[in-house]
Amino acid sequence: MPFIRRFGRPGLLGLAARTAVVAGTATAVSGGMRAHQQQKAEEQYEAEQYQAQQQQAQMQAAAQQAAAQQAAFPQVPAAAPAPSPAAAGSGSDLMAQIEQLAALHAQGILTDAEFSAAKTKLLA
Incomplete structure (x- = not known):
C-alpha cells in the first residue's frame, strides 16, 4: 500500500x-x-x-x-545664682528666670534633675 x-x-x-x-x-x-x-x-x-x-x-x-x-x-553651671532679696519679690523677674531655665532644659543643657533643683531654688 x-x-x-x-x-x-x-x-x-x-x-x-x-x-x-x-x-x-x-x-x-x-x-x-x-x-x-x-x-x-x-x-x-x-x-x-x-x-x-x-x-x-x-x-x-x-x-x-x-x-x-x-x-x-564647657557645661553651663547646673544651678543659677541665687536671686537677691529685692529681685525675688519681683514676679516678672522670677518668671523670666524660670523661662530661662526652661529654655536651657529644652536645649538639653540642663538635665531633669538640675532643672527641678534650680526651679525649686528660685521658688524658695
Whole structure:
C-alpha cells in the first residue's frame, strides 16, 4: 500500500507535538518573567538596605559631631545664682528666670534633675 499523505488537519501525533511545544514555550516564558520579577524585587530590596545604611551613617556622624561640640564647650553651671532679696519679690523677674531655665532644659543643657533643683531654688 502506498503511503497516503493527509492534507488539512494534523493527525494525533502532530497535535500532541504542537501542544507540547506550546506548553513548553509558555512554561519557559512564565519562568523567565518570574525570574525577572524576582531579580527586580531583590535589586529594590538591596537599594532600600543601602539607603537605610546611608541614613544610619549620617545619623552616627551627626551624633559624633554633636558629642565633639559638646566636649569642646564647657557645661553651663547646673544651678543659677541665687536671686537677691529685692529681685525675688519681683514676679516678672522670677518668671523670666524660670523661662530661662526652661529654655536651657529644652536645649538639653540642663538635665531633669538640675532643672527641678534650680526651679525649686528660685521658688524658695
